[in-house]
Amino acid sequence: MNILVVVAHHDDLEIGCGGSIAKLIAAGNRVTCLVMTNSEYSSAQGVVIRRREDAAAESILAARTLGYEIISIDQNCFDIAMSDANACHILRAIEQFGIDTVFTHWHGDSHLPHRTVSALTLHACRRIPRILGFAVNWYIAEEAFQPRFFTAIEDDYWQLKMRALACYRTEFMRAGKLWSEHLDRTTRNYGLQIGVNRAEGFIPYKFTWVV
Numbered sequence: 206m207n208i209l210v211v212v213a214h215h216d217d218l219e220i221g222c223g224g225s226i227a228k229l230i231a232a233g234n235r236v237t238c239l240v241m242t243n244s245e246y247s248s249a250q251g252v253v254i255r256r257r258e259d260a261a262a263e264s265i266l267a268a269r270t271l272g273y274e275i276i277s278i279d280q281n282c283f284d285i286a287m288s289d290a291n292a293c294h295i296l297r298a299i300e301q302f303g304i305d306t307v308f309t310h311w312h313g314d315s316h317l318p319h320r321t322v323s324a325l326t327l328h329a330c331r332r333i334p335r336i337l338g339f340a341v342n343w344y345i346a347e348e349a350f351q352p353r354f355f356t357a358i359e360d361d362y363w364q365l366k367m368r369a370l371a372c373y374r375t376e377f378m379r380a381g382k383l384w385s386e387h388l389d390r391t392t393r394n395y396g397l398q399i400g401v402n403r404a405e406g407f408i409p410y411k412f413t414w415v416v
Contacts, residue, residue: 208236209304211326213318214244215264216373221339223366224358225405236273239298242280259375267372285321295329311338311408315346334413352406355399
């Protein structure tokens with residue numbers, strides 16, 4: 206498969222589907238990640254918490270760790286426009302890499318940039334046979350994230366996911382403990398639901414088997 210992961214920010218791939226992506230790459234699939242923003246943001250007092258230069262450099266290390274290609278769009282971290290121009294960024298990646306499978310944020314995420322990217326991706330991928338949505342955070346939204354599609358994540362892929370996530374040193378120093386606890390509990394819970402040690406869960410917007 207030629208897989209495209211469309212995310213709002215650097216590190217969203219690792220959090221939302223890093224284990225699955227590591228497993229798919231190990232199986233010989235090609236993965237490209239399209240990051241729609243530069244991921245720089247500041248506090249309410251104007252103090253820069255994450256610099257775009259750091260996010261870009263760290264994302265290269267993470268991509269090398271998992272083995273995917275990365276394309277970054279230099280847009281504001283939070284103000285992603287619901288525009289034809291942004292849909293075209295996704296369409297160009299689909300055409301360039303011959304994409305047949307897409308992962309992106311789920312539609313009900315409480316974080317507005319994630320929700321916007323989800324809508325843009327679903328719009329741009331109308332002709333893609335397989336589209337899966339993942340959750341990145343643990344915040345309460347209008348509806349609960351209820352996955353019905355799962356990937357078993359063996360220990361090697363779990364460790365690879367966490368090593369890739371740790372490449373984002375700036376964010377990991379700030380919230381790494383919360384990420385680690387959340388992902389440990391979530392992957393074990395999904396694993397329990399399907400009878401394995403760990404799993405990642407997805408909403409299957411569309412999944413066409415190739416037989």
